Amino acid sequence: MIISVDMLDKSGVDYDWRTLYVGISINLVECNELTTYALKIMDDDKYEDDELINELAWGIEDNLKGEILTKMLLKFNFDMLIPESTSWKLEIRKLRYVILNYLRSTIEDDNELLRKIEEVYADFNYPQDMEEFIAYMPVKDNSSTHSHEDNKKRMINNLDNFLTAEKKEVDAK
Structure with a gap:
């Protein structure tokens, strides 16, 4: 995207x-x-x-x-703005947040949203902090006892929590 x-x-x-x-x-x-x-x-x-x-x-x-x-x-004298540096990683996180936030605010169908989120997950090299809202990743909270709809709601809720926390993180740095 x-x-x-x-x-x-x-x-x-x-x-x-x-x-x-x-x-x-x-x-x-x-x-x-x-x-x-x-x-x-x-x-x-x-x-x-x-x-x-x-x-x-x-x-x-x-x-x-x-x-x-x-x-x-x-x-602009971008000191230390090289791949894998702390500054570079922060800018990557900002860009990832922008994409995820955009998808969350523009896609109303949960299935489509989760599919698009999986694409972002792949595009950003499968970051571990996104696993809780990726459908094919193993879950930690015994999701097998819940319905498909409940699991979908859980992933959307996890996405929302992630977006809130990530916004605070990128703003704090």
Whole structure:
């Protein structure tokens, strides 16, 4: 799933150029979202003229992705923003939260929601903290004594609890 600036805004997650940099690096955000974000930054009364932000506001060709990422890395001085670093992992968690929150708020059918969540689970390399709301993962609370509907409700409830806790976690860092 591709994340837009609009999705980031609606999620309430505190994001910035780092989040977009990581998202583009792992193909969760398209380069044209940099234009959207640059225009948003330029609309702020506190905006001070910036060559890179002005360039991004004019639009970006997808074939310039590597060049743009390099410029961002140099311009915004992303210290320690390398794969597997703590900062990188935090940005990944933000992006995952945005996707899960978007799915939860836009998909009303529980079966479809749980199927989409399983795709996110796979896309993010099967994170252990998502297992409680993945249908094919073993459960810890003797679900065999409950109906299919009860188990589905349990997973949705676990998802909701996860989203609440995850939002607090990504906001606290």
